[in-house]
Amino acid sequence: MARERLYLYDTTLRDGQQTQGVQFSTAEKTQIAAMLDGLGVDYIEGGWPGANPTDSEFFAVRPETRAVFTAFGMTKRAGRSAANDEVLAGVMNAGTPAVCLVGKTHDFHVTTALGMTLEENLENIEASVAHIVAEGREALFDAEHFFDGWKANRDYALDCLRAAERAGARWVVLCDTNGGTLPAEVRAIVAEVIAEGIPGEQLGIHCHNDTETAVAGSLAAVEAGVRQIQGTLNGLGERCGNANLTALIPTLLLKEPYASRFEIGVSREALKGLTRASRKLDDILNRVPLRAAAYVGASAFAHKAGLHASAIVKDPSTYEHVDPGLVGNERVIPMSNQAGQSNLRARLKDAGIEVAPKDPALGRILDVIKSREDQGYAYDGAQASFELVARQELGLMPRFFEVKRYRVTVERRKNKRDRMVTLSEAVVVVKIGDEKKLSVSESMDEMGADRGPVNALSKALGKDLGPYQACIDDMHLVDFKVRITQGGTEAVTRVIIDSADGQGRRWSTVGVSANIVDASFQALLDAINWKLVRDGVRPA
């Protein structure tokens, strides 16, 4: 049986931006669009050109995508033609191949919120969609509050859909704007809409997660006949978020009855990048990835219950509904370090360290990593620090120098011109062999601006390391990430520092402490030690 095509419409860059605390920059939008395109969604909604400077700038530099790049806007206002509505013109001027306009379909909202007649609203929908089509673009109509509108005034809500359809809209999207419609009701109403003659091949669904059922609501709509799903990566979005594409994509591709009935634009190969894409988005937003996230969470395939873990070892299918590798995720069995040891050997081999299969150091390394992770360390994103821990246990870590003490001062006060300025200063004392070296640095950059205490520390630490100086002179700090996390029962600060050198290498190190300066210092120290080891420098 030929599979039907189901379309995925991503609105991470528009509705996802409505997430509280989320404000994408143009560079971040570009990065996310590339990621979405790599996954294989069919439409990428970039934002609302003209609504704010970032969205306008993003559409001006708009990335080349395989997906249909779409601008969002709203239907024209009453009392002017579509061509003369400057808000709509702003959207059209972005020049995207597709344009999606939101419009009202709930009579109460038309008269109350817009203060226009029901007829004016119908005319606005029809004229706006017709304008998009006349300009040679693909038109989509987002039927705002459709489900509530249907329940309040079924005939009018349907008239709104028909106005869009008549004007040539490729898609009419049924939006559950306030997220209050439960899946069974979504299913029933979609079926009635189709029975009224609007073909499912032209219908989309846009669910919100206010009752934690947006994924199920989207699936119910598909079962009832819609053929486009709108959603966002990681379920970002206004209030409780939108339907989560990160959960929907693997379900549609791997689970029945969907996998046999539908074809989507995401390939099995691209699906393997799903976990990475999800975590990358969290990284861009500096959010802690949700461990319990379906399919992509760090706990999604973690088997903690003793009964489960022992069965998993015999046959993974006993407690896993899909193979974690299919979505680029990993099985975690806290109690079994059998699998842990072979993973560890593979990772060490990547770092150029060969260890025999039964070497007892392997168990010790796993124990140290486990205990440090309990303290808040994270070695997934800090391979260089991981290598140093392993080398220490394997007796392969030279002692290059010893830090005797350091001191960092941040001072804010008036300068000579009576302006408040901030200055940081760091003093580091190290012992190399028998020699003690004191270095001091300020945090000023070339422009005379304060770059903060970690910058001062980094400069002081790298200022005079005697015999090692030649090796570290081409190092520089390229990124610095901070996260408040859990260490045991206390909140601690985790700092991850990315360093680079003249040979084009880039490496990441981690530090954890209740004191952010100290966490940074640990990561800086690891960065220097890794460089010395990797360059094969001999300890003085």
Next chain:
Amino acid sequence: MARERLYLYDTTLRDGQQTQGVQFSTAEKTQIAAMLDGLGVDYIEGGWPGANPTDSEFFAVRPETRAVFTAFGMTKRAGRSAANDEVLAGVMNAGTPAVCLVGKTHDFHVTTALGMTLEENLENIEASVAHIVAEGREALFDAEHFFDGWKANRDYALDCLRAAERAGARWVVLCDTNGGTLPAEVRAIVAEVIAEGIPGEQLGIHCHNDTETAVAGSLAAVEAGVRQIQGTLNGLGERCGNANLTALIPTLLLKEPYASRFEIGVSREALKGLTRASRKLDDILNRVPLRAAAYVGASAFAHKAGLHASAIVKDPSTYEHVDPGLVGNERVIPMSNQAGQSNLRARLKDAGIEVAPKDPALGRILDVIKSREDQGYAYDGAQASFELVARQELGLMPRFFEVKRYRVTVERRKNKRDRMVTLSEAVVVVKIGDEKKLSVSESMDEMGADRGPVNALSKALGKDLGPYQACIDDMHLVDFKVRITQGGTEAVTRVIIDSADGQGRRWSTVGVSANIVDASFQALLDAINWKLVRDGVRPA
């Protein structure tokens, strides 16, 4: 029409404990049980007595609850009687009014994982349940892997349910153990089970969230006829978690068709404690509450889109499917550069500041917010700082005190016992009226551990503010978030600080600087100023 009774079975203390990283103490279990009982769930599953020391201890000190307190265990092993199985005896000896035993119903698991015959397993189910009933307790049977079992060998899965029913089980619970069954399939299979003669009044549902549809799967099962839902608070549980009672309870109580059809043990009054209960659990687990959580999240009623905010001001029902007060949550209208003047006025009104619609200060406030957001500030999550900006522009911001200078030192060196220790110290100089005040503090906590430079600064700043001291003495810092972000063309640090006071208020402030200490200081200053303004303190 009389409403049917629907029962809620909470397994936060048992399946919820399978969450990666979660390990309740006996005291925490006691606290959570009291919270669940206050909400009004029907059953509280406390754990598996005999399986680990904590669970055994908890059952020994077991709290008095209105809910039916339930012990969990598994069906007896083959080759011995129920009375002679010491694992089952451990469960029975806890003396709870109800006992829930998990048993296999999937033929593959019976033969592969248990290595027994299908007949032996049936006999174990029947004998174990009969033993519970004979001891005068209420018996529940958790049918493990039921949905996969049904698909593999329908007759055998059904025989297992019938064995439990025949032996007198009050409830037979259909468990989707690996979380792979989607709602439509749950609904269909439950309907078939009921059609086979197992009454819905004796059936329960136990869903996991591996496809992000556990809530919808539970609702689908109820629609098909089951009358007990198993779940956990905040959706805790193995892998991706269990069905989330925090989302299910308000849906069952407030939303149709459930509210009219069913009666649950949770009252409307108790529902108002739901948000508090959810956050309290996160607090016990030291987890950051999920902002986007349905009903109870801090973002669940946050209206960021400008269009939404202006409609909400006219009529909250436009973009809210339920009133946030019903679940003890609050409406939030955050600021961001997407928002317009109506958003702004609504937010100011919530803060007790009335501004006329066309007041030119509104435009100035938006300009200041916009320009600060360009520098890296984010006011979505820092409403107290937003209020201060607005008050400044409106001429409603008193000048309480002036910071003349501050200095923070972080030092790491050897202590008297020759161990490396870190200590932070902060000096703050403020001027109040004509009086200059110098305060100094260290970062040590009660345990003698360094809590870092921001802690020291916070303590020094709040140590002696003369006439204001009485007002700020009940303030404390509850959370601290750091993000490296873009300010113009440079990377800057954004710090968001959450503060709380003795009146139970909690507020968030923001600071931005290339220097993390300075960014923190700004946020701390805002926190104090907001408290002084809100408490109506007069400037000295």
